[in-house]
Amino acid sequence: PVSMPMPVPEKISYSPNSLWRTGARAFFEDQRARRVGDILTVIVEISDKAEIENNTTRNRDNSESANVAKFAGVEEILKAILPKEVDLNELIAATSKSKSDGGGEIDREEKITTKIAAVVTQVLPNGNMAIEGRQEIRVNYEMRELIVAGVVRPEDITSRNTIPISKIAEARVSYGGKGQISDVQQPRYGQQILDILLPF
Template identity: 60%
Template sequence: MSKSGAHPLAVSPSESRLKSSRARLLRTVALLSIFSAVTGCSAIDRLSQIGETPKLNAIENPTAQPGYKPVSMPMPKPEAVSYNPNSLWRNGSRSFFKDQRAHQVGDLLTVTVNITDTANFNNETQQNRTNTVDSGVTDFIGSKTLGAQAQKVLPGRLLTADGTSTFDGKGSIQRQETLQTNVAAVVTQVLPNGNLVVEGKQEIRVNYEIRELIVAGIVRPEDIQSDNTIDSSKIAQARISYGGRGQISDIQQPPYGQQVMDILLPF
């Protein structure tokens, strides 16, 4: 014990507040460090491109990209090609002449993207419930024969509860999308049943804005037209992406801080 009578390990209120302030400061610095690490590279890239047009991506091999996985689909048993004696025809042939349509890895075909999507949904749900519970004893151990003071102490109604629940939910969706364009795709894989896995990417730069169009999916050789084109509606497992990047796209996006707050804030 010290001369003043205080415990030597006791912490004064001012020291406690100081430690609390330091802890909050460290947490703030840690959060800012994490946020800076996440957005720093993107911000540096954007700063380095001030006054310059967005750079086009290099032409890449789709099968060599990280995360690429060959498509695996249910396949029938392969059939051997048979030739008839004294005949120019064989099973699986589509023409006596050379077919100019895509049929092997590396061939090109044109995908006609023609999307006209219109959706209109209007839903409403209503719910209303009222509950009342009233339970009691009219004469608890002869409370009526006792005095007024005793009746105040003894229970009359053991349980009284009222509940009301009301819910009214409405939802409405109105969507109309139209996309019409053409893009050349390359055959990246031939499945055992002859179907073709195709992927195409197109980038167009206009001033300081780049528009990107990506098309991928599985096509059937029979659906490819004689001019080596195919409609996007005939692509199975179709993945079509149309977007852009550049100054206009950056302005249309909220700042990084606001995006983080929208994710973290629960209200």
């Protein structure tokens, strides 16, 4: 079911000696959205391209050694505890060496061009408006969903009651789908669990 925010009732006022009611719509064309519940069209034009390449090489050599040939009489206690084969002059000797090479490359290009109607859900004290629009398209067993939300200025709304996505502050655009095709594109649950559990 579709639900919309309840607009705030406006007090009807009249001007003396005038047929025009304050806050009424224009005679010949619709005004721009300005109240809770009004609808405007959001023009979504997103063209994003990113190319990132990273290479990392790390080497580390470490060597540690320790002995207790003479240390406040502790060597006598160690001789009594440790086997006779243990040489206190070479009690600890350790070396370590590690090396790792990593590389990554991202080449991504996205393009979305569409229009969606959004509803004014809140009018802020400074006059800006919070809007939200949702569009669902079902084709056979595949569902496509587009969600747009953000904050707009009344000055950025055109005379055709439209606004480009670039003029929306705190913009949230979600475009995705679910269905048989989307399920096939996703890895199986068993593979996802193994990807989480296996460290390598």
